[in-house]
Amino acid sequence: ADSPNERINVASIGVGGRGSGIGRQAAGLGNMVACCDVDSQHAERFAARIDGNCATYTDYRKLLDRKDIDAVTVGTPDHWHVKISIDAMRAGKDVYCEKPLTLTIDEGKQICRVVKETGKVFQVGTQQRSENEQRFLKAVAIARSGRLGDKLHALSSVGEASSGGPFNVTKPPTNLDWDMWQGQAPETGYMAERTHHNFRWWQEYSGGQVTDWGVHHTDIALWALGLDETGPTKISGKGTFNKQQDCYNVAKSFDCMMDFDGGHQIQLTSGGNELVITGDQGKIRVNRGGLTGKPVDEIAASAEETDWLNDEVEKLYRKMRIAGHMQNFFDCIKSRELPISDVYTHHRSVSACHLANIAMILDRELTWDPKKEDFVGDAEATSMLSREQRKPYTVDA
Ligand SMILES: NC(=O)C1=CN([C@@H]2O[C@H](COP(=O)(O)OP(=O)(O)OC[C@H]3O[C@@H](n4cnc5c(N)ncnc54)[C@H](OP(=O)(O)O)[C@@H]3O)[C@@H](O)[C@H]2O)C=CC1
Numbered sequence: 001a002d003s004p005n006e007r008i009n010v011a012s013i014g015v016g017g018r019g020s021g022i023g024r025q026a027a028g029l030g031n032m033v034a035c036c037d038v039d040s041q042h043a044e045r046f047a048a049r050i051d052g053n054c055a056t057y058t059d060y061r062k063l064l065d066r067k068d069i070d071a072v073t074v075g076t077p078d079h080w081h082v083k084i085s086i087d088a089m090r091a092g093k094d095v096y097c098e099k100p101l102t103l104t105i106d107e108g109k110q111i112c113r114v115v116k117e118t119g120k121v122f123q124v125g126t127q128q129r130s131e132n133e134q135r136f137l138k139a140v141a142i143a144r145s146g147r148l149g150d151k152l153h154a155l156s157s158v159g160e161a162s163s164g165g166p167f168n169v170t171k172p173p174t175n176l177d178w179d180m181w182q183g184q185a186p187e188t189g190y191m192a193e194r195t196h197h198n199f200r201w202w203q204e205y206s207g208g209q210v211t212d213w214g215v216h217h218t219d220i221a222l223w224a225l226g227l228d229e230t231g232p233t234k235i236s237g238k239g240t241f242n243k244q245q246d247c248y249n250v251a252k253s254f255d256c257m258m259d260f261d262g263g264h265q266i267q268l269t270s271g272g273n274e275l276v277i278t279g280d281q282g283k284i285r286v287n288r289g290g291l292t293g294k295p296v297d298e299i300a301a302s303a304e305e306t307d308w309l310n311d312e313v314e315k316l317y318r319k320m321r322i323a324g325h326m327q328n329f330f331d332c333i334k335s336r337e338l339p340i341s342d343v344y345t346h347h348r349s350v351s352a353c354h355l356a357n358i359a360m361i362l363d364r365e366l367t368w369d370p371k372k373e374d375f376v377g378d379a380e381a382t383s384m385l386s387r388e389q390r391k392p393y394t395v396d397a
């Protein structure tokens, strides 16, 4: 391990649930010198658990002004990911940002441009690419080998979203900067149920389970099917939405189908939590708890095939050391390589989830041109590639 003097200086922005988890991982690999949260109590709680001097901020722009910070983690709600990440890269920092990276498809195009423009190292927090005993990497390798068949169907299944409301507007707590919390989102009265983990049940800040958990399995599905640099051509789906005022309003249950050139399909549905990949030659099932299926058993029974699978995993990980998702970020900061969950493939993964939401909201089949990254002949759908953003929190790139 590097000595404190050789370690880079890191800072964490958004230190609630997951943000404090990735912040602590980063603190184990670098010198954690600052943190920021619009809820000052969250920032103080995080800083108190760090050895040494971790300064606290409630405005991330002040933290980014510091020249001694080399890299940041971003664990805010989704509607802040792109703005903070772009500002951080332009301030010269490498970035590890949580998934789902974007709120809209246009934000994805913007952040890809800025990663290219600045040459910064950018890791997205889709840790299934690195962790869980490489089960997902093995599933990807098996699917990509052709062993399951040529035309594959991936069922990306995640839990339903929470329902609740109507909720009441109250006074924001004094430890919270509510204006900053809302950022680009439409201004509204404070409701405790919009904050502290629950942002993910509101379309204003998130795509619900479709993007929150959906992007984890859909990311692996696209990789497994060799579609991680493209997108579907047809998208259709049904979702149940609560349209009442002041209620959680993301799709509670959903079932969407995405068709790709070449005959592959990805189905994104609410139900259990697993990715099932099926072809005419076989079927495998993977989630964080296991990788199962006849092809998996056959490989495990053969030393030669087991070696083959381990080699394929190494190649998929581009021969980088596999030692955790945050470690991969730190390794890439040194080597300047593309991290394993790079911005370009993640943009495609989260775009697929956004497309599923748009098809459900419009309640019709959509035709998508994955090269142009636009709908074909559908101005209403095209208008949903971006959102109006509240000033001064607009994303400019
Ligand atoms: N990869 C993974 O396994 C996981 C990833 N995630 C991702 O992490 C992100 C955070 O989720 P989660 O931890 O559940 O949410 P939390 O609400 O627990 O944490 C978000 C924190 O960010 C704060 N915040 C909001 N806006 C800003 C801002 N502009 N600047 C600084 N801080 C801000 C929030 O304040 P307040 O508390 O007042 O809302 C809160 O403290 C999400 O994008 C989620 O998808 C989450 C879980 C696991």
Ligand SMILES: O=C1CO[C@H](CO)[C@@H](O)[C@@H]1O
Binding pocket: 212, 213, 216
């Ligand atoms: O992996 C995950 C675990 O669950 C969280 C929801 O509570 C998700 O946000 C997250 O991506």
